[in-house]
Structures are given as C-alpha cells and as structure tokens.
Amino acid sequence: MLFTKAFTSQALAAKLESLVDLSTEERSSLGALPIRQVDVPAGELICRAGDQLSSCFIVLEGFVSLSKETAAGTRQITAFALPGDMPDLLGLHLKVANHDLAAITPCRLASVEHSDLRSLCRTFPAIAEALWTSTLVAGSVFEEWVVNVGSRKATSRLAHLFCEMMTRLEALGLARNDVCDLPLTQVHLAEATGLSRIHVNRSLQELRKQELITYTNGRLTIHDRTGLAQMGQFDPDYLHVPRPGWRT
Amino acid sequence: MLFTKAFTSQALAAKLESLVDLSTEERSSLGALPIRQVDVPAGELICRAGDQLSSCFIVLEGFVSLSKETAAGTRQITAFALPGDMPDLLGLHLKVANHDLAAITPCRLASVEHSDLRSLCRTFPAIAEALWTSTLVAGSVFEEWVVNVGSRKATSRLAHLFCEMMTRLEALGLARNDVCDLPLTQVHLAEATGLSRIHVNRSLQELRKQELITYTNGRLTIHDRTGLAQMGQFDPDYLHVPRPGWRT
DNA sequence: CGTCGTTTTGACCGCCTTCAACTATTGTGG
C-alpha cells in the first residue's frame, strides 16, 4: 500500500448530498476532514474480518469487494463498494470489521480516523444523519441480496446483479447509454451470486442468447433493460438512489 | 389491531443499554417516549414493502418476520425481529419500508412517531448512537444471511439459523440450558433458508439423527452446542451480543 | 514465446425441488 496525505475528494460529499441537504459550512468541514490516502493494487486484501480498526475507509476510485470466508475455503461476496462508499463504516460503532475487504481493481482509498469522524458527527448532526442513512441503504442492499441468493434461479441472480450495478454506476455518472465498465471476472460473479464458476459461464451464455446483455472484457452492455429487469425481478427501490431510470 | 396508549417498556431500553452506556437522564427520557401500544394477532401483516410510514415499531413481545415477496408468489424471510428490536427503523431516514412485516406469534408492539424519535436523538446523541448501532447490527445480520443462503448446504443453513436464534434469545433471557421457544413452522424455516418445505423437513430429520437438536411444537433444544455450531459454521461475532457463550 | 489467469466445453452426478398422497395435530361448531 502507498500512503499520501490529502483531503477528502468529492466522492464522499457527493454521496452524502444525495441523501441529505448539507449547508456550505457542513460541506466545507467535510472537505477539510483529514484523511490519509491509500493506494491498493488489484487483488490485494485491504482488511480482514475480525480486524480491530481505529479508522475507516472511503472508496475514492475503483471496485472493492466485501466478502466472508466459508469453511471450504470458498468466499461469499456480500456486496460491492463503489466510489463514495464506506465499506467498513460499521467499525465506527462496532469496533471490529465483520467482513474482508479486497481491491478488485487498483483502488484509491481515503482512510479517516474514527475520532475525527466522530467529532465531525457531533458538530454537524446532518452529517451524522447522512452517514447513518448510508449505512441503512447498505443494509437494505444486503437484505435484497438475501432475497437474490435465497430465492432466485441462476440467470435471475445474474440479471439482478447486473441491474443493481448498472443503476449504482449510473447514479455515480460511471455509466451511459446502458453501458458501463464492470471489471468483475466470472469468479467474482460466482462468489457474489452463490453459484459455481461454471454455471455462471453457462448462465451468461443464456443471457446473451436471449439478447439481454453483452458482457466481455469487464464491459457490460444492457440491450433490453425491461427484459433484464423482468428476468432479475429487479425493482430499484431498495437502492434508494434519486432517479433510477428503470420503468416498471 | 388493538391500540392502547402506554409508555415504552423495558425491552428497548435494555437493548440499547447493551450497545451503549446511558445516563439516568437518558434512560428516563427513553422511558417517557410517547408510544401507542399495538396488539397484533398471529399471522397478521403489520406493514408492507413500499408503505410510507410516519412512525416505527418496537417489538415488545412476540416474533416478527421481515420478508419480501418474490415473483412466483413465494416469500423470502430476510430476518426475524425479537423483543427490543425495531424492524423498520430504516424508515426513520428513508421514508419507505422495504420489506413486509408479519406477526409470527401474537405480538405486542409499540409504535413511535418518527418526529418524537428524531427529537429524542437530537437531544441525546448517545441514544442516536445506540439506535444507529442497532441498525448496524441488523445490517451485519443481513450480511451473514447472504453467506448462509448463498454458500451453505441445507443442514448447515438450518444449524446456523438455530445457533443464531438461540444466541439472540439467550441474550434476551428467553433461553436457558440450551432450550428455547422458537415458534417457527417448517414453512418459516424454509422461507428463511431459501429451501423447500420438504427439504427442510428432511434436513431436520438429519439434524435429529445426528443428535444435535430436537425441535418439536415450536420448542428448540440444542443437545450438542459445538457440534451444531460446526455444522452451521457458526461464529457469533456478527451478532455483536455481549457474551455469546459459544466456545470456538 | 511461454506462462498464468480467465473463459469455455463436455460428461457425470447429487442436492434439492416438485408433485402427490398420507398422517398427525389443532381448532371449531353442532
């Protein structure tokens, strides 16, 4: 890892402002939050479940996976964190991380001391509320994933995941015209959907055959938005993004 | 439903005090929180996904399920709420419920206006922190459920669920000597684990055959704690209860 | 050009689902 001193990027501020209104004072205090910038190469672990942390991360650039090890040595990915997300904000109040964090792509993170964050929350309740809300949304996404892996068939699970990622990336301005960079290998998809690598491959072929998507070289294109949403039983409400752009 | 005016029971206060230390003033303000008491008969819906609520519930007595409908008309249960839990606290900041709430047993609930709760949080930051923390724990449980339904086999899923419920009920003083009332039908278990009703039945027989549990008439007895924990790959950390009482 | 990770294909097998029927238990009204 490579460390640099810096100040908070726009990523977090943008995220929080999508949840609550911030005054100029709050915005500038947020910008002045002292952070340590951290660069992590692709594939590297950022922290492990059980780690006791005195700071938490903000994703500035890149894709981060949240995962848990299972007995057989396999991983279950429980969520993906994108720029603006704080994948271990839970540690602010609970002290121990309860999942592994790994950089899927090369990532730029900001590390914020819990003490700094806590005093910021004390001074500006609106910021505390925004952070709280962001953890609620994260919880809501976990809950939807329970439904996804618990009750849908392989093609539906993948369709749902693609809809979710497209929606979130659009909200970040990282997708346009139903095209986005989604740098996940089929192994990542398998670990996120609770399927085997091989069955993911075959299910992707099925989605292609039905002309719903193309997905090559980490680039996802959705050809039939409503068709994919139907296949994945996708309803964007649980993501709580302002204007989802999916018609039911 | 049957409504009565009343004041907050000990259930919530006890729950919050397990998460943060409260001053006597905070404790009494919490007790003075105006609530409307609601009694719900077994099997009845409490609210639906998508409802816009101006108040939220505290479970005082009984078992509540959180669930989402899927396309085929089936349900996926995403969590169980026990006394002291606030299963739709999410609505405090996000306005819309994102799951159905249903009374599994006859339930006594307390309904608290969001405005009252919000002003209480504003006056006592420690209470806000405790509530925030409780939502973080709930999120942590969702995350573990993703792992459970995403990566474990039938018997493991059930074993894990039983370990979780036993741990939580113990923390509430509702279990003793590895015995607790767990008023869930096999259909509930199926909906919570993402299995079919029939396979739940057969997996339960397997757990009994291995002399890990008995489970009849809504009463769970764990005969082999470590064996069950191993089968379910259960590690109580994610529940964030003070003293779990499971040896690794 | 060889190496390593990723994707793809084929064959086989098993966990779990589905369908159908039967039993046990609980509750209700005559």
Place this chain on the structure above:
DNA sequence: CCACAATAGTTGAAGGCGGTCAAAACGACG
C-alpha cells in the same frame, strides 16, 4: 363429545438445476 375442517408435518418417487471434475481454448503480459 364428536365430526369436520384446517394447518402442520411426513413419506415416496421422479426429475431438474446446478455442482464437480477434467481438459481444452483463449487472452493478457512479461
């Protein structure tokens, strides 16, 4: 107190979805 209905649990048989194993094709990169 019994008849009946309704709910919950159990058993059997058949079949499908997806897992596992093995190997080949493909692509990126040094």
